[in-house]
Amino acid sequence: MTGSLTIAGLGPGSEALITPEVSAALGSATDIVGYAPYVARVAPRDGLTVHASDNREEIGRATDALRLASEGRHVVVVSSGDPGVFAMASAVFEALEASPQWQDLSIRVLPGVTAMLTAAARIGAPLGHDFCAINLSDNLKPWSTIERRLRLATEADFAIAIYNPRSASRPEGFVRALEILREAGASERLVIFARAVSTSGEKIEAVSLRDARPDMADMKTLVIVCNSATRRVGGWIYAPRSAR
Numbered sequence: 001m002t003g004s005l006t007i008a009g010l011g012p013g014s015e016a017l018i019t020p021e022v023s024a025a026l027g028s029a030t031d032i033v034g035y036a037p038y039v040a041r042v043a044p045r046d047g048l049t050v051h052a053s054d055n056r057e058e059i060g061r062a063t064d065a066l067r068l069a070s071e072g073r074h075v076v077v078v079s080s081g082d083p084g085v086f087a088m089a090s091a092v093f094e095a096l097e098a099s100p101q102w103q104d105l106s107i108r109v110l111p112g113v114t115a116m117l118t119a120a121a122r123i124g125a126p127l128g129h130d131f132c133a134i135n136l137s138d139n140l141k142p143w144s145t146i147e148r149r150l151r152l153a154t155e156a157d158f159a160i161a162i163y164n165p166r167s168a169s170r171p172e173g174f175v176r177a178l179e180i181l182r183e184a185g186a187s188e189r190l191v192i193f194a195r196a197v198s199t200s201g202e203k204i205e206a207v208s209l210r211d212a213r214p215d216m217a218d219m220k221t222l223v224i225v226c227n228s229a230t231r232r233v234g235g236w237i238y239a240p241r242s243a244r
């Protein structure tokens with residue numbers, strides 16, 4: 001029997017934002033692999049084995065998924081949002097690099113709606129001009145790299161989507177990030193705090209960076225630091241199509 005490995009994005013939380021392609025893959029899977037809260041979003045059914053794991057063990061989880069597929073299972077590795085954005089797709093390819101015996105497996109990556117696009121759509125169009133995305137977690141890269149990227153992105157006047165802004169174990173990172181953004185001259189820019197977008201806990205706030213407080217973000221928040229041309233119209237916030 002020939003197995004397969006599908007790496008799928010479940011979107012930001014709402015059922016309506018799961019793509020039909022991802023629903024079909026979940027419907028024909030024999031095994032679901034992923035971080036426990038994401039796996040819990042897949043409806044249980046007969047014939048479906050669920051492998052829920054810890055958040056930190058990404059490469060181990062990816063290797064387990066490849067092994068199952070090599071044994072003939074139809075495995076779906078799930079991420080929230082998009083699997084290629086700070087998520088499992090890279091981990092699977094990293095595991096594949098270390099395991100050449102599995103390189104002929106049938107693998108697909110199915111995109112999902114990532115948090116920054118959902119957040120942006122809720123408030124208007126803050127990513128309508130050039131933008132970048134930065135993961136504030138320093139689990140997998142040095143903090144000095146994060147600081148440098150925040151500084152240079154501000155200097156270049158990108159809108160900046162910040163993923164993983166704040167954890168209980170590392171609250172000082174986001175405090176420092178706000179300081180860096182102010183030092184880099186962004187105090188007048190709008191900042192959007194979009195929490196748990198597309199779920200019942202959704203909350204969206206927009207303030208100037210000058211008034212932004214670290215406690216406005218938690219691990220369920222996506223932060224968008226707008227570019228300097230971004231403005232309000234009615235209840236909306238948008239980046240104009242042209243920039244200086």
Ligand code: SAH
Nearest residue numbers: 012081082085087114115164196197221222
């Ligand atoms: N692959 C995911 C991102 C995983 S990193 C994606 O494409 O969206 C986890 C971070 O994503 C969280 O700390 C938060 O910053 C952001 N995030 C994920 N879902 C979110 C949601 N529903 N609302 C706001 N932010 C979210």
